[in-house]
Amino acid sequence: MVNLTIDGRAIQAPKGKTVLEVADANGIFIPRLCYHPALKPIGACRICVVEVKPGPPRPLPACATVVNEGMEVTTNSPRVQAIRDELMKLVLINHALECPICDKGGECELQDLTHALAVDKVDLEAVKLAPNHDYESLFVERHPDRCVTCGRCIHVCRDHVGAMAINFMQRGYFTELGSGVLPLDCEFCGSCIDICPVGALINKLWKYRARAWEVVKIESVCPFCGGGCVYELHTKDDRILRVRNEKSILLCSKGRFGFPVVEAPDRLKTPLIKDNGNFREASWDEALDLVAAKFQEIAASDAGAKAIYGIGSARATNEANYLFQKFFRQGLGTNQLDNPGRYTYVRALKGLAAVFGSPDVSGVEASTALPQPYQSPLTPGAEAKGSGFPFVLGKFNDLPKADLALVLGADVTPEMPPLGWKLLRALDNENFRLVLANPRHTKFDRYASLSLRYKPGTERILLSGIFKAFFTANADYIPSISAKGLEEFKESFKKVTLKDVASKTGVDEALIKETAALLAQAQAPAIICGTELLAQDKGEQNALALADLFLLIGKPGTPGSAVYPVAEKNNSRGVCEVGVLPDRLPGFVAVPEDAAGLTIADVLDKLEAGDPAAPQAVYMLGGDLLRGLPHRSLTEKLLKKVPFLVVQDAFLTDTAKLAQVVLPVAVHAEQEGSFISSDGTLGVLPAVLPANGVRPDWQIIGQLGEKMGYKLGASHPKQVFRELAQNMPLWAGLGPKASGPLMAGEVSGTFVPFEADLSLPGRRPHTLIIGKVLNHNGSYTTHAPDGTLKLVPRAELSLNPEDAKSLGLAAGDTAKVVSSQGEISVPVVLSPEMPPGVVFLPEHFAEPPVHLLTLNSNLVRVTIQKG
């Protein structure tokens, strides 16, 4: 604490704070223009000048001056007031002053400041500058004649987003925000728009649609990736007009510009029933009656209730998924359900569970506090503790405290932007080391201490090399987590030679050794892995290998040292936690082995084999399985074999087209509920818009249950949440925006050897990686023509320019991609980020169906021809 006076008032303030922060905290107003709490001080505008004694004879910027013991600050001497007046005149000298049509009008910091400083006229003159408007760029419109050259946009783009897409051109009075290229070519996250104090950067989706004061702002949570960004929906007349994150400003392009999906023209509005191969519109009662009757018929038949299979959804709320599993477990009395995360996120959890064990929580008590909505009725007592894999899962806010991050098989920003933002914060620490392992050149290579460019599919071989190098250099290393089986585990690398690893993976021996050395030194290492690695056929083995690595080097007690597997969708983690798994009840409580149900993969196998135990009916809570699962042609054939398929979805997806009954659901802004983000944070979703004929998932499940005579107790999501949280000690203390688990973790584990083989058979010359692009998430965002579909409208094959040349392909040409499973035609884009021999296709689009090419993995060997 330091003691100082501001305008004669004695104030105590924490060390290291700036004068502006201290003044704000004490209710003393210092005018400012370039300062923004989410950024480091910029010090560009000098409006915040104050006089400081003892100090230099000239005034100092309050936003960039740190408080000192005995400081005397004067914020409003005639001298600083005169300076501010003069500065304001300079700012306003050529300002467009078109507040009536400026979208910023009403929330403009320059308007506020002009009022606060009572600037009534500008008696200066200067040459008029050309306005140089940029109306061409997507989503962002630039009005340089309104810019106050504060530099906020540049700082947020460079330091927080990491895109470095904009900067000032010229100097002095002629300074202008430029981007080098026109139209703008960047990540289109729109963070610059929302951090701009004036109307120089405008959100095109919002432009002219309302005035700032007309909107109703409601806090909600993003429904796209697993990042769980909390933001405000700005609505007027039951329409969403924009989305903002007032606090940190940061959102990605999906979050900020993806909301038009709610108004997508292809949304389903009424239930559909298939008659003679064609869908007809039906009433809710008719559709639900049909489903209930059919389910009851199957349950009463010889096949029994076991023949009805459920597939939950990583898009649906916790409440809907909880009711869904209750429908199966309590209603039908089976464990025949799973969720599509089986092919990605569930593998990470299984790998971690194999090493760190299942969660076990003790010392949880009933909360004595008044029940709040979406607040767990349980609370961790003073003695509460837990063990098992949830306690090695990391929280985003802790990541900047890590001193090393190993990123394996994840293009961080497209997979999960918040992880990227946090990595940038971690990089503020000069001792932080980033080790990036990816077959492709990704955005974070720029920041990496080590970049390991391995051949696709060789992750486990690379890891075995790292382990080998680690054990060779640190023979007596003792893991800080209490671990069993280290000796046997060490043994399993006896035959591994670094030379062999280097030749198989294509990564230099020296780099592997260096990586091992960095890992051995790290005091708070974090491990990040993405779906690129989890979606492989041996994704679970990959996760296992990483879990072993964390058991070896992890320091779970240290903030930041954790495993960060990417949960690809908004509720990928939640759907697992609430028990939409064949072998786990809510809270990951294990089902006795003989009672466990089938996984999706088992079901598909049974369907393929024509097994009598294959389901007679499948009830899907949404999600386009055909688009997401490998080997599309087989999946399609097998799903067609299901006699009665019920799909609950907002769109008539390819999977829904195979269904006998399609039930249209409300999407995020139309329903209430909660999500669990990738880092375990509870995001609460309010119902903001009327549902116009469609119904929320939880309601449909409840009504179906009612028709079948089950008492699911589905009267309101709040009440469902209470019931569900009541049964989940793991969620004790959890509430809106809190990140679970909230009790102390006691992590221990057992080393489990993994198979260090190559999971990419075949002989074709190119390796295709199917993965994610930044502007889409799953297939959800591809339904909104006004949203991010504008940015990335179609799938394009990324190809190394050299490869393209040898194939005789140029950018924009159509290439035929052939694998053993099938072939597709797709336009080509040249990208130097791709290593020779490796090509990339995004997974999101309906056309072309990329999974026609794959067999059991997101990797496949292909031949590329001129199309």
Next chain:
Amino acid sequence: MIIPFIKGLATTLRHVFTKPITLQYPEEKRQVAPRWRGHPELTVNEDGRRRCVACTLCMVVCPSNAIKGIVAAEGAEHEKYPVAFQIDLTRCIFCGLCQEACPKAAIKLNNLYELAQYDKNLLYLDIDRATQKKSELRMADWL
């Protein structure tokens, strides 16, 4: 006795020949003062286009909520203009605050005072009925 009678008649006669102070309303209409506050309407440019830029300030300032439903659109030159605009004359209190708030001199109180209607709906002006006709520019000094 006759004198008061003649005096009275003279007064009467004098009034018979002086200009009357009443008007033969409705055949005759009173000319109102230039600053008369009739009902608000949207003014137009010389070329007949509305001047309004849909800033909604008049809507904000209107104390009786007589202005509503302003919907903006973007023109070919990126200009902002209203495609919908409602003036509810049943609520208007003729205060003229909209006229004062408007940064574009796009809304003005005109000089009409005959507002009574048999059908209330006629008092809800949509954007077209709220716009003054160029041929009917009532006050040249507005432009």
